[in-house]
Amino acid sequence: QKEVEQDPGPLSVPEGAIVSLNCTYSNSAFQYFMWYRQYSRKGPELLMYTYSSGNKEDGRFTAQVDKSSKYISLFIRDSQPSDSATYLCAMNRDDKIIFGKGTRLHILP
Amino acid sequence: DTAVSQTPKYLVTQMGNDKSIKCEQNLGHDTMYWYKQDSKKFLKIMFSYNNKELIINETVPNRFSPKSPDKAHLNLHINSLELGDSAVYFCASSPTLGDNEQFFGPGTRLTVL
Numbered sequence: 001q002k003e004v005e006q007d008p009g010p011l012s013v014p015e016g017a018i019v020s021l022n023c024t025y026s027n028s029a030f031q032y033f034m035w036y037r038q039y040s041r042k043g044p045e046l047l048m049y050t051y052s053s054g055n056k057e058d059g060r061f062t063a064q065v066d067k068s069s070k071y072i073s074l075f076i077r078d079s080q081p082s083d084s085a086t087y088l089c090a091m092n093r094d095d096k097i098i099f100g101k102g103t104r105l106h107i108l109p
Numbered sequence: 110d111t112a113v114s115q116t117p118k119y120l121v122t123q124m125g126n127d128k129s130i131k132c133e134q135n136l137g138h139d140t141m142y143w144y145k146q147d148s149k150k151f152l153k154i155m156f157s158y159n160n161k162e163l164i165i166n167e168t169v170p171n172r173f174s175p176k177s178p179d180k181a182h183l184n185l186h187i188n189s190l191e192l193g194d195s196a197v198y199f200c201a202s203s204p205t206l207g208d209n210e211q212f213f214g215p216g217t218r219l220t221v222l
Contacts, residue, residue, distance in 0.1 A: 008149070008150070032209050034209050041215075041216070042215060042216070043113075043199050043201070043213025043214055043215055043216055044152065044199075044213050045212075045213065046209070046210045046211070049209045049210070086150060088152065092207065092209055095157070095164065095165070095206050095207035096154060096157070096165060096167075097154065097209070097211065098154075099151075099152040099153070101149065101150060101151050102150045102151075102152070104150075
């Protein structure tokens with residue numbers, strides 16, 4: 001079993017919809033949980049990170065962590081075509097970031 | 110511009126050749142990384158350096174040799190290139206070791222024929 005599992009998609013939703021992206025993990029040693037966004041032919045960039053279980057909001061983005069279920073989510077409200085990208089969940093342990101495979105998201109105008 | 114830069118952006122070469130990729134960051138960060146992203150977009154760490162010292166070597170073949178002449182530079186030399194080395198290689202940096210936010214370069218797309 002991989003340490004971090006993420007459905008690669010692609011996921012296509014109409015503009016304005018709420019998007020839900022998810023990852024599961026197996027290693028309880030993970031301390032920080034992150035979401036990176038990667039546009040086509042670019043390097044990933046950090047969207048947000050959380051430490052504890054619960055929700056963290058930043059504009060249209062909400063990150064949710066459930067440590068008891070080893071499950072993290074990213075919600076995007078009022079999705080825009082500019083949100084079309086690959087979203088990678090990532091987790092930090094032993095000074096190393098482990099990335100999920102990424103979910104390709106297409107927002108249809 | 111403050112950023113992480115990599116050269117070259119594209120690299121097409123024959124099997125068996127030796128090639129190098131260069132990375133520079135002008136963010137003043139202590140830690141630099143090399144990642145490999147394969148055709149399925151799986152991003153995996155290869156090496157990390159902190160203050161020019163090798164910290165992580167993630168079971169990468171000996172054909173890959175990173176070199177950090179100073180904190181701002183981390184180069185990657187690959188000997189005897191194989192077909193399976195074809196991927197996008199990303200350099201990244203962070204202020205200190207273990208930071209959640211890493212700043213990635215634009216990537217070097219390596220194709221081995």
